Amino acid sequence: MKDYEIVVGLEVHAELSTNTKIYCSCKNSFGSEVNSNCCPICLGMPGTLPTLNEKVVDYAIKMGHALNCTINRVCKQDRKNYFYPDLPKAYQISQSDIPLCEHGYLDVMLDRQGTMKRIGVTRIHIEEDAGKLVHDDSFAGSLVDFNRCGVPLIEIVSEPDMRSSAEAKAYLDGIKAILQCLDVSDCKMQEGSIRCDINVSVREKGSETFNNRVEMKNVNTFSGAVRAIEYETKRQIEVMEAGGTISQETRRWDDVKGVNSLLRSKENAEDYRYFPEPDLLTIVVPEEKVEALKQSLPELPHHRLLRYMNDYRLPHFDANLLVENLEKAAFFEDCIAIGGSQPKSITNWLLGDVSRILNEKNWVLSQSELTPENLMEMIALIESGKISNTTGKTVIKVLMEENKKPSVIVEEKGLVQVSDSSVLEAIVDEVLANNLKLVADYKGGKTNVWGFLVGQCMRASKGKGNPALLRELLEKAIAKL
């Protein structure tokens, strides 16, 4: 078999989380009673007219900035004409030749070592969503739920820059993280707020030209996207290996069966008869607004990830956990600002014990009493040898529930680390005396009991024993036996 390379381009449709729909004042919300968020306008009743929700333009421009696009301050909307029962006007208002944003890119991280790849973003345009066909056992035909009609969408079209399903997944994850970070889409996959169409072609490795591409529709999850790309790649290679050629066509992905099937060939491609939407004015966004929206962007997740990895030397795993939780990230940055400890020590606590306790209590960070100052002071106590790491685990529990200085807690509870050899020697002797069989086992080669013996010593010291010293004394004592 020849060596093949796959070429993937993605069209991501994201529903925007504006309060109201794109062309009328109906509520934009998922899960309402069937046909309850509708009015004559989004139902396309005769004589009704659309008026543009300007928030949609703002949201799309924000996304455009985040993806380094040129913003077309002057652009238009067009009608895409086709018949389907979920499309009440029989045309979708979209943008054809002049999208709101174009010529952008997204840098995605391909692995944990931080290998980067730039994926081109061809364009971002605004459009309206269609309704949904509903099938009900009590009714032989199809029913239509128009609630989703007029829900604002942006379509983000990538360049054919991805060369594997993993790259596609990294791109999709990146897009999703940005949409969430900008708070322009809630990105709930199960509610269909992000969907994608995937273009796949396969060529011999080293080839500079693109082969015919196949467009796959109906991909509703990112994991489905990976499966769909892998399936289609395999299918195309099989066709080519058998001496066949791939024709440009549209296929429908069936995620349950894990296969795709022909939807329409190029010859039967729909002619959407795009033309400028005469009911709406040219969109003109003032320069100042474009700039203000740019200034309003928060730090983007992929930038933050890189910063954490580069500036704080955090491993990808820690950095990524922080990026995924803005509250913890902010807490982390506050700790860094206080300074005095290694960033990794901070994430060890924040993503370790603190996160575990939050999970147990089903809290978010702000529901606890923990402050960056207290965490940093506690870490300082450990690093200076004042308390042991084990004691820290006790202190952190208190800090989560009470805003009290760690030094005060240590004082009150008598948790100061014991580094007095004579005190610790007595403890070691007692533990060994009570565990003679284990000591014999240890000496006989069962080294795995070591941890248990150390634990017993720590316990006997009520967690206050200096662990390094305890280990040293324990080792010596066993050697003497």
Add this chain to the structure above:
Amino acid sequence: MELYTKSATELGRMLRNRECSAVEITKASFSRIAGVDGKVQAFLTLNEQAALEKAAEVDQKLAAGEILSPLAGIPVGIKDNICTKGVKTTCASKMLHNFVPPYSATVIQKLENLDYTLVGKLNMDEFAMGSSTETSYFQKTANPHDLTRVPGGSSGGSAAAVAAGEVPLALGSDTGGSVRQPASHCGIVGLKPTYGSVSRYGLVAFASSLDQIGPMARTVEDVALLYGAICGQDVMDATSASREYPDFTKSLDGGVKGLRIGLPKEYYGEGVNSDVRDAVLQAVKALEAQGAQVVDVSLPSTPYALSAYYIISSAEASSNLARFDGVKYGYRTPEYKNLEELYERTRSEGFGDEVKRRIMLGTFVLSSGYYNAYYKRGKLLQQKTAEEFAASFNDCDLLVTPVTPTTAFKIGENISDPLKMYASDILSVTVNIAGLPGLSVPCGKDQGGLPIGMQLIGPKFSEETLLRTAYTYEKLIGGFDPIPTL
């Protein structure tokens, strides 16, 4: 004189002076309809009971000393493509034969706020496509001046109802001449306002970039009154213009001294009937005698504008009318095996020939491979036409032309020859193409006694000038001809 012969302005005055009641006015309108609509066939739906209730309400308000608008209690007929909440709105099509809108057009809401009386809904060419009202699915409307002739179209029902004295006021819609041409054929006054001055919300769209709702009446003053009531920016219509409008009835008296009237030579050429040409030029002379100046101008793209018009309007119509698919409202074919068949049969059976012709034409000019050759060129020609008009207004304040090349033709005369029918729009479509206001004003009759109309065309938002000029003319000739005997 009977109440039905009076103008809306006069009826309003009488009402305020308690010379008659709103109920009497409404009853006069319905009794006239009962008397003559069997011959004229202007109305598709009558709203008699609700109208009488509304009139009684107006009388009560007046009795209680409320100050009401000049349109309070005035009977108005509405073209059947303007949505009226709870009252059938069919567009004279089988497709919408049973459609009752759950909302009212903005213009209807405005008139309701002024306590007008909705008399009923008026016949038209199906979906406003036609120039004779013969493409209506329901009935053929006759010209009150000669019942064997068409009233013009597409607002033929509106024009005929006003001309026959059934209502003093009506609303029509004008995409390529559909207010002005029937007004001309029926000897009444009709205004196609500047694009963007009247909200299109609730007007069932034919060609969105050209459609405007317009007032029709037997006097200029009434047209000014109704226009003032319906114009204005509407947040529901993104294409409606943001500006303040004056009270158009207040500035009618200004005369025409110093007014520069342009005569575009392309509008007086071959194909324009000599009776029509002579009548219009004579009216211009009369205005000249009042102090207006006449200048010759040229609008060289005029011969091409008709093609541009049919390309653009059909393209938009093919998209606007796609929603009539049998899924949600209106007609649905009784038998179908699948979705494709539901669409095909519903649309084949629900639309008439003229509508289907335009949908096919529009679909063709927008289809890939033909878009640049047709639609795009049509839009370029539109721009050129608008530029020529704008340039001509450097030399004059308004243009005067005939509204149509001929007077009303016989029912059935042109219906089987679409091209001939389309050609009759040549003098009116340019105004829509350029988004300008156009006013159709009666200016005499041809040898057969049929009304002739002159068209006043001005720059955008020059309605005040057009109305003042027309009013001057109306006064000069001692008023327009009375309602014909039926």
